[in-house]
Amino acid sequence: MTTYFFADTAVLTGRTLRHVTRSVDTVITTVITPVAMMLMFVYVFGGAIDTGSVPYVNYMLPGILLITVASGISYTAYRLFTDMKGGIFERFRSMPIARSGVLWAHVLTSLVANLISLVIVVGVALLMGFRTGAGLPAWLAVAGILFLFTLALTWLAVIPGLSATSVEGAGAFAYPLVFLPFVSSAFVPTQTMPGPVRAFAEHQPVTSIVNTIRDLFAQRPVGDDIWTALAWCAGTLVAAYVLAMATYRRKVA
């Protein structure tokens, strides 16, 4: 049975990818929020925010990228939820296929869908004046961190996708994730925040990830932030994966 794991997962991933390409609206709605925020922040609020010599669009792009992923994974939960409710999940599970392939197909599709959204958002940022002298290694490092972040949040999205009782519930978990970057170094320097807020902002996962990506784009040495960022991503990934698999076993037992 396991000999077919890769073949089955590839077939199932092809199916969910078609869901993405045939409902382009899901890609557009994923991208529209971060792009709108980018426009607001750069052309409305940005002028009042002091980020020193750094152009504001360069400053806030890392945070916008994280928001893009956070809103993208709510569709991962939605797609999984629809499969669970519609009965096709049961059909797959009653077939002689590698059962874990059903989940992996959704995870791989989520990675691809988010990659598409991220590329679009970076493209819009370039049009808005985002510039970086980062070379290939720095771009690869940014891609690697975003990959790990997306993978961690995707497994997190699997949990509501499997256990939600309504479509709204399946997508709602993403809202706090979308707003987390606002209380971080993503849009304003944390030094301007009052004590407790600043303490939270400086110790929550988004800040270290944002700082790392920002440094990579600005060709600065990344410092310790990268290790904090990687630890947060890896920790979230492991915890979410364990919880998601436990939910899966409970749901299908």
Next chain:
Amino acid sequence: MTTRSTAHPAIRVRGLEKSYGKREVLRGVDFDVARGSIFALLGSNGAGKTTIVRILATLLKANAGTAGVHGFDVAAQPANVRESLSLTGQFAAVDEILSGRENLVLVARLRHLKDPGAVADDLLGRFSLTEAGSRKVSTYSGGMRRRLDIAMSLVGDPPVIFLDEPTTGLDPEARIEVWRAVKELAGSGTTVLLTTQYLDEAEQLADRIAILHQGRIIANGTLAELKRLFPPATVEYVEKQPTLEEIFLAIIGGDNSDAADTEHLGGQG
């Protein structure tokens, strides 16, 4: 496929028990389904029909008892069981976003068949879906969806097929379409386990009928045998025609107080 391997029945269930918490759904279910026959599990909502199907399809574990499909034990050899059966669940398990043909190709690929496209085209033809084959399933009618659903279960010619309430929610025309498909199936030697809450459906399709009530099989036999078992118990279903009064009340709806007032005034005048 139709060799003389009648040594074991296609489905064998012995002492099956299942409870969710304190709620006992199955309390010792026994039955056999002969190869190539249509067997109907008849019962009202909540009788445990779907629970039996889910246990047989390896989606659910029983608390006690044994169940075998095509000679394989569902608990010990789930992989072999899944090779031998196909499940058509209560809700049409089709992919709405794919076309009908793509749905069939998908299942054929997952069953690792040689020529998925040819398998799909053949089944589209058998279920009169050739014209609709390239259309998105979300544009299909309920009956077409069900037919596609059953066609998907036939990919790879599994020897045993479970149909869990295949006509629930369908209009009369679509029901007849599905019945025709099921009869064709049995004609080709496939064993069919059918669950239904419709008496006429069991009567139309099944070689044998088992009545499941409160987690137990309380009767099991051919229609003729069941009729012989309970000669005096002729249950008649009579359509109750509404009286004109009921129609009147339904039409005026919530305006009862108005009606009463008018009547009162009318009485005075």
